[in-house]
Amino acid sequence: MAQNQNFDTVAIHAGQEFDPTTGAVIPPVYMTSTYVQDGIGGLRSGYEYSRGGNPTRTSLETLLAALEGGKHGLSFASGLAAEDTLLRAILKPGDHIVLGNDVYGGTHRLIEKVHGAWGVRNTTVEMSDLSAVEQAIIPGETKILWIETPSNPLMKISDIAALARLGHGAGAVVVVDNTFASPALQHPLALGADVVVHSTTKYLGGHSDVIGGALVINDDELFESVKFLQFAAGPVSAPLDAWLTVRGIKTLSVRMERHCTNAQAIAEFLQGHPAVDTVYYPGLPSHPGHELAKAQMSGFGGMISLSFRGGAQAARTFCESMHLFQLAESLGGVESLVNYPAEMTHASVRGTDLEVADNVVRLSVGIEDVADLIADLTGALP
Numbered sequence: 242m243a244q245n246q247n248f249d250t251v252a253i254h255a256g257q258e259f260d261p262t263t264g265a266v267i268p269p270v271y272m273t274s275t276y277v278q279d280g281i282g283g284l285r286s287g288y289e290y291s292r293g294g295n296p297t298r299t300s301l302e303t304l305l306a307a308l309e310g311g312k313h314g315l316s317f318a319s320g321l322a323a324e325d326t327l328l329r330a331i332l333k334p335g336d337h338i339v340l341g342n343d344v345y346g347g348t349h350r351l352i353e354k355v356h357g358a359w360g361v362r363n364t365t366v367e368m369s370d371l372s373a374v375e376q377a378i379i380p381g382e383t384k385i386l387w388i389e390t391p392s393n394p395l396m397k398i399s400d401i402a403a404l405a406r407l408g409h410g411a412g413a414v415v416v417v418d419n420t421f422a423s424p425a426l427q428h429p430l431a432l433g434a435d436v437v438v439h440s441t442t443k444y445l446g447g448h449s450d451v452i453g454g455a456l457v458i459n460d461d462e463l464f465e466s467v468k469f470l471q472f473a474a475g476p477v478s479a480p481l482d483a484w485l486t487v488r489g490i491k492t493l494s495v496r497m498e499r500h501c502t503n504a505q506a507i508a509e510f511l512q513g514h515p516a517v518d519t520v521y522y523p524g525l526p527s528h529p530g531h532e533l534a535k536a537q538m539s540g541f542g543g544m545i546s547l548s549f550r551g552g553a554q555a556a557r558t559f560c561e562s563m564h565l566f567q568l569a570e571s572l573g574g575v576e577s578l579v580n581y582p583a584e585m586t587h588a589s590v591r592g593t594d595l596e597v598a599d600n601v602v603r604l605s606v607g608i609e610d611v612a613d614l615i616a617d618l619t620g621a622l623p
């Protein structure tokens with residue numbers, strides 16, 4: 242791969258050399274658990290057992306690193322498997338982590354209930370408020386600053402470069418969950434972050450047909466620790482899942498363009514509707530993070546949340562009245578989805594300071610014809 246290729250080219254070619262045996266343009270799915278050795282210890286190509294490495298996974302990992310402009314990519318069985326492995330590699334009992342008060346419910350559950358159970362402490366904070374983050378950091382004890390921007394579900398925008406400076410000043414590893422933006426729209430490592438996390442299930446895979454996660458890491462030592470844990474515990478992506486994710490990534494740029502234009506049109510449409518209280522979309526000039534999003538992202542993405550003046554009942558009726566927008570968890574696929582965070586993706590944070598209001602609905606705007614999507618929304622709105 243030439244060093245100076247642009248993102249759209251990298252997305253199609255990085256790590257994707259044609260098959261030298263057959264000339265197949267698309268590398269095969271290496272559906273193998275193990276590899277023949279030429280005598281004991283005589284590995285033919287470095288691969289020994291597929292928990293430790295598999296050529297299809299390697300091709301995805303090479304691609305992920307190239308997309309994020311990072312040194313090392315690692316591919317996992319799910320986004321939470323990636324997060325868990327990273328947390329285990331960095332934290333020990335007693336350590337402290339600062340994370341946003343508007344993050345994916347599953348991330349909070351993992352940090353609070355799983356890592357909390359063995360003594361990891363956490364503080365949730367308004368991540369878009371730098372002085373609040375500064376106060377939440379405990380120098381010498383805060384080992385990770387965990388940023389999600391745009392956040393899930395309220396689309397808050399946090400200043401990655403400023404937060405990276407804050408986190409590094411306190412000796413913390415700065416992690417950015419880049420799932421909502423995807424590397425087509427935002428490059429956290431270039432802004433100073435140390436690690437990028439993805440649920441590749443979402444925009445990278447792009448077709449709602451695979452569960453996966455990823456880490457991209459620059460630091461060699463941290464990479465070696467995470468890679469060791471990945472090998473020792475085995476939360477790796479299966480070959481077919483890795484292959485499907487690679488195939489999805491080839492169209493990432495063109496999909497993101499359409500996700501962005503559709504979402505912008507829908508956010509503008511919803512903003513004017515009398516039943517809607519607030520539209521949370523960073524592409525709207527009224528969004529508090531609009532200017533920052535313009536500066537650190539190259540597009541505003543395909544995710545929108547909205548709150549209803551009519552409360553929970555209005556939100557629930559809306560969710561259950563659409564046809565094109567299917568009621569389901571997850572996001573980032575070509576097909577539009579609607580989600581009711583309070584009882585779906587964020588049910589696990591009920592009763593905490595991360596609780597999502599019961600009049601909030603989240604839309605994952607797909608790449609269908611936007612007139613059809615707006616017609617569907619119109620039919621479901623009171």
Ligand code: PYR
Binds near residue numbers: 570572580586
């Ligand atoms: C979400 O829909 O937010 C998940 O990550 C499942």
